Each structure stands twice: as C-alpha cells, then as structure tokens.
Amino acid sequence: MRAEIISVGTEILLGDILNTNAQFLAKELAAIGIDVYNQTVVGDNEERMLKAFKNAFEKCDLIVATGGLGPTPDDLTKETAAKFFEQELVVHEESWKHIESYFNKSGRIMEGSNAKQAYFPKDAVVLPNPNGTAPGAILKKDEKMIVVLPGPPKEMKPMFINHVVPYLQQYSDTILVSKVLRIFGIGEGVMAEEISDIINGQSNPTVAPYAKERDVTLRITAKARDEEEARKLIKPVEDKIRERLNDNIYGEDDVTLEEVVAKMLVSNKLTIATAESCTGGLIAATLINYPGISEVFMEGAVTYSNDSKMQRLGVKSDTLEKYGAVSEETAGEMAEGIAKKAGTRVGISTTGIAGPGGGSTDKPVGLVYMAIHIDGTTLVRKFNFQGSRERIRQRATMNALDWLRRELIKKFNN
Amino acid sequence: MRAEIISVGTEILLGDILNTNAQFLAKELAAIGIDVYNQTVVGDNEERMLKAFKNAFEKCDLIVATGGLGPTPDDLTKETAAKFFEQELVVHEESWKHIESYFNKSGRIMEGSNAKQAYFPKDAVVLPNPNGTAPGAILKKDEKMIVVLPGPPKEMKPMFINHVVPYLQQYSDTILVSKVLRIFGIGEGVMAEEISDIINGQSNPTVAPYAKERDVTLRITAKARDEEEARKLIKPVEDKIRERLNDNIYGEDDVTLEEVVAKMLVSNKLTIATAESCTGGLIAATLINYPGISEVFMEGAVTYSNDSKMQRLGVKSDTLEKYGAVSEETAGEMAEGIAKKAGTRVGISTTGIAGPGGGSTDKPVGLVYMAIHIDGTTLVRKFNFQGSRERIRQRATMNALDWLRRELIKKFNN
Structure with missing residues (x-):
C-alpha cells in the first residue's frame, strides 16, 4: 500500500508552525510497512485540496490528511474528502453526543458551528477523539481511502495510534x-x-x-x-x-543520559552534590529531570563569583589568585568543597568561559575545567567546546554527565 | 509571484528528519510578498521529481527546491531540474575552483564524485556556498524558475538570505x-x-x-x-x-523573558541569589543564559533535601516540621536565607511538588510556593501547575522570572 500525507492549513503553508505531524505520520506509516510516496501541504481551500487528492491518487491508494476538522467555515477537509468521493454527509449520533458532553463537561454550551463536526459520510469509519471535539474518519471508495485527522498533535497522535494503525495493518503484511x-x-x-x-x-x-x-x-x-x-x-x-x-x-531508544546516570547513582546509593560556575545550575537541573534523584541528590551550588567559591565551597583565595577561577586547581577544590559541605560521596564541578566575552589567548571562550570527587579521590579534566554561550554550557553539562557515567562504570562494573 | 516549496529527500519522506527547511522558506518567501501555494516532499527519484515539477508549474511560477545537491548518484535535484527545462550541464569554472579549494583547506583531495557539484546549465545563476561544497542555482526557462538549494540548513539558510532573496525581490512589489x-x-x-x-x-x-x-x-x-x-x-x-x-x-521579537529580567537587574545594579528546590537549578541556569548576568548574579543554591535547606539557607527546623518543606513559610525563609548568606539585595526561592510522585490531597503534584525577597521585604505566592514533571518545573521557572519582572517594574518604574 502506498500513501501520501497531506497536511492542510494555511499556518503550515506560511511557515507559522512547523509541520511535526507529517514527520510523525511518515514514521508510523513506515513502521507498519506502508510506503510513503509523497508529502504535501495545502491551504484551507476546496479547489486546491481537490487537486491535491487527485494528484495523490494517481500514484497512491491511501491519503492521510491532518487539519481542517475544526468548527469554522475555514475547516473543509472532511467536507472536501466527501465531495471528492461523491458522498453525502449525515449526522453521526455518537459523535453528536460526544461533542455535546464535551461542552457540558467544560461548562460551555455546544454552538451551532460545532454541530458540523458530527457529520460524516454514511459508510465512513468514525474515529473517536477523547482529547477534543473533532472526531476523525476513514472514508473509502472502491480501492481508495482518505483518512482525515484533527490537526493538533495531542488529538491526532493518539487517534492515529489507537484507531488508524490497527485498521491499516490489515492492508500490510510486513x-x-x-x-x-x-x-x-x-x-x-x-x-x-x-x-x-x-x-x-x-x-x-x-x-x-x-x-x-x-x-x-x-x-x-x-x-x-x-x-x-x-x-x-x-x-x-x-x-x-x-x-x-x-x-x-x-x-x-528514548532513554536520556541523565536518566542513565541518575539510575546508577540511586542504585548504588551514591549521594551527590554539584558545584557549578559556567554551567550555572544546568547539571543540577538536568539530573533533577529524573524523579527518583531526590534519594541521592543532596545539594547544588551555583557559585558564579569568586566570593561564593570561597565562602560556599572553601576554595582557597591563594588558588584563585595564583591559578584563576578557570583552572584545574579551582575545579578540583570546588568538587572537593561541595562534597565536604554537603556531606556527599560524589561532588562534581565546572568552571569555564562560556562566552561570548571573557576569553583570552591563554583561556579562550569554550575552555572548561571539570572535576569529579568520588569517595576521597579527585579527578580533573580540561575540555574545549565550540559554539554559542548556550551551546558551550549544554555541551559542558552533557560531557560532565557522560564523564560521571564512565567513572561509575569503572567503579561498579569492574 | 506564486511559489511551491519542494523538499527532496528520502529521510524527510520517511520521517527521519523534521522538515524545518520548508518552514524557514515559507516564512521568508511570505516576507518578500511571494505567495506560497503548496509545499511538497519527494524522495530522491527522477521520475517523481519530474512529476512534482510539472504539478507545481500548473499553478506556480517559482519552485524552491532543497536537498539532493550532494556528490552521490542519489543526489539528483539539479540534474532533474535541468532535464525538466531541457538544459545541458556544463562545468562552471568558479564552482570547480571553490570545491577544489574547499577540499584543499580541509587537507583532503577532491574526488571525482564531487566534480558533479560544479556542473550547471550555461545560463543558470550559480549561488556560492561558503559553508559547504554544493553551490546552489537559479534555473530559468520562459517565465518559470527553479531555485535549487542544498539540504543542510546551515548551508541553505545563508544562501537563501544572501543570494535568493535579493534576486527574487525584483519580481515582487510588496x-x-x-x-x-x-x-x-x-x-x-x-x-x-x-x-x-x-x-x-x-x-x-x-x-x-x-x-x-x-x-x-x-x-x-x-x-x-x-x-x-x-x-x-x-x-x-x-x-x-x-x-x-x-x-x-x-x-x-526574539527577546527572551530571562534577558528582559537580567537586563533590569543589571541596569539597576540589583544583586541576586537563588534558592531552588523543585526547579532544581533551572532558574539560575535560565538567568545565566544572559551573558552580562555575572555582574549581579552572586550565587545559586539547589537545596533539595531538608538538611540543605536548614544548613545552607537557615530555614528553621520548626518551620519544616510545622508547615512542611512545601509551604509558604519555607519558601519565605528560603528566599530570605539565600539573600542573607549571599549578601544580595534580591533572593528568589521555589519549593513544590514536581511529580510524578509525592503528591497528596492537601499538596497535589504541581503545587509550588515561591518567594521573592527584595531589599528587606519578602513576598510569597502559591501556584498550581499542570502537566509532566518537566513541564511543571519549566512553568515554575518562567513564572518565577515573570513575577520578578513585575516586581522590578513596580519598584523602579513607579
């Protein structure tokens, strides 16, 4: 079976929104062995849509169309698909009741314009929409099929997965x-x-x-x-x-680096604290993405100023004077300091130049020192990152987590 | 002038990559008054591309095609456009030299397959590519035009802005x-x-x-x-x-909320420190997106545990016992505490339940208390956010910054 994905909507055509629906549908169709032959975007316009349907069916048997199922006169996709197949729209009782109850629940009254969302060709397979008012539908004529789906991803995606995929699987043997x-x-x-x-x-x-x-x-x-x-x-x-x-x-698959590291910390009951300068709290914020982290994450410090590095972490003023805030020595004392103050087995630190200003020949933008203090031992590494301030901070954060992951593997898997 | 955007590439067709090029081009074309009539995605296939060109020119005068300018036999866009217009490809000296020097600079040798990137129809406008080997081109025949551009956004976007926009502007009077x-x-x-x-x-x-x-x-x-x-x-x-x-x-336009807040802090020389529980460092990390923030941002604390709230911020154990960590009282003491310890004029704090676990009837997931301490006065607010852990933490962070913005307006603009 060959398919074309047609995204309907002037806001996609004009670039106001990114067409993530087409990517989702392309992946999901490929996964059930349906060959996506083409993708098209058309505005909310009957004539253009009819032409797009005609073009698509020259090479394909299936059209998956998203968008244009709303209550306004602009929303034409279902009506145009029915017209293309020369099918009449009649009221679909179940959908009528669904829309009515959807409005009642939210304390509003169903308006006349929403009634149009309950009309479908008599033989269409109507697809329920628990996340909105517009049901979807599968329209058929001879060997051709048009699936119409609502535009909002949070309505379209579950409808496609729960109702369209099982229906289409009968047409595919791989x-x-x-x-x-x-x-x-x-x-x-x-x-x-x-x-x-x-x-x-x-x-x-x-x-x-x-x-x-x-x-x-x-x-x-x-x-x-x-x-x-x-x-x-x-x-x-x-x-x-x-x-x-x-x-x-x-x-x-969908696992994240922070989840992997957080799980290793939790399963080994390894308490941790962070001391961040250039990453400014991003390592803490990223680790805390993982819900179970509270068992081991004790404290984070964002020590941007020299004062806070000394007072909060016990970095020596000698060290800052002699080597500077961005140095191997400072990174090491920061990691040791936070572990000591927070009473944790692991301390991790960053200090660097995120830019855009503040760089020099000796210490260019992108230079970052990191340290990991773990059960009494302190390791320090030097990194050089490229790109914008945001990019440098992101890369530093991810590299810190990855380095910690590798140290934990060494410690616990050998 | 009416345009169709054609994105060429199997990886878009199959949903492996998101079609951000089409959105970019749609916006940019609209901005110079060119009406985008349709968007299409086709695979790397001559027959399908010829058909897409034919369909497009039924309603449009301009095709902007991206992708398929690479050195492999799969890359067919330029060749197919030339075939469609019945134009022969000849070597373009300047492009040949550019590609050669591009390889020399990176210490590699130009391969035979790259030579094909230097061939264009005799009358085509060749578009230089400082960011890669593949030049783009504008091909014309009678009143019809095909613009072919490389697929990688970092090559395509500057080429479009610097060369295609000025060229197309002659065809548009608005x-x-x-x-x-x-x-x-x-x-x-x-x-x-x-x-x-x-x-x-x-x-x-x-x-x-x-x-x-x-x-x-x-x-x-x-x-x-x-x-x-x-x-x-x-x-x-x-x-x-x-x-x-x-x-x-x-x-x-493109300003961010953190940039607005950071600039207000810096221009009023208002030093700040953060004490975060449920947001876990995100407020600090977000503020530090702004490069100039180091002048006023003194310190951030991520105090996830009760211990750290007491030791780091001086929150009273009585308060934690009587009202709990997620309470108006704790939030207030956190903001006061961090301002005092860091010696800043502003302290901002969050404490809440980011979920997915840990909620109760009294204190449901999404409940967040925040406090702003500013020049001796402490304000506390209660928020209820919806959604995933990540969403709750993001909303809390943005709302904290917005609240601070409004307090700063009150303080300095009245």
Missing part, C-alpha cells in the same frame, strides 16, 4: 521494527567509520547513524512479518555494534 | 514586515478576547495570536511597498494593543 542505540563521547563521523563495514554490509536490518542535538544515535531497522522475527534480525547486528562501540553506547 | 509582541501571564484565549476587536477589525496589518511553548505571542504583519511604510501601518495598532495588554507584554 512491519518495520527499529531499535535505537544512543551514543555519547564519539562524533558521528568517527562512529560511522568504526562500523562502516556493518553499515554497508546490511540490508535487513539497515543501520543508520544520526547526529542529534544532544548525542549521536544509530537506528537498526528490520523488516519482517512480525515483531519477533524482526527482533531476531536485529539482535546479532546489535551485538556486533555493541562489541565495537562498547561504553560509548549509553542507552537504548 | 513586502511583508512583522513585529512580534511577547506576552506572559495571560493565556492565549484571554488575550485574544481582550483584543478581539483589534484582531477582527484589521486587515492591514493583520494581528495573529500564537500560543508557544514558553509564552504567547502576537504577530502584527503589514503589507507595504517598503519597510518604512509597513512600520507606519504597524505603529498605531501596536500602540492600541500595548494600551490594552500593558505589562503582560514583556518584550518584542
């Missing part, structure tokens, strides 16, 4: 299953080189590297008749990759 | 100029109601509200022959809106 490996500590290029023979030698599963904002991922995708068969195809390739990339792989 | 007002503290619905007469009464400029992740914006867009005329149309409408929404408007 599925795609993916597993994502998440990697930190080596760049996309180096990684791709290390496993180029695996990437090039594979057709099922395929192996595709992606450079993301925060990390690098490898997606292993298998095509099979069912999930079990797909998993069997993925396993040996995954094993080979893991052998090659080792600890650079920090997790799978 | 421009669109927008001004964005940024709003915090009232929802999109309430705001739209407050100014519904202004929104509905306007056609040039138009006034459009948008709910964003962090705030709400109003975009005022005027169509005119030049920027000056457009600004004159915007001014009276902006004034009317400002009168109505007042301090809910915190800034214009």
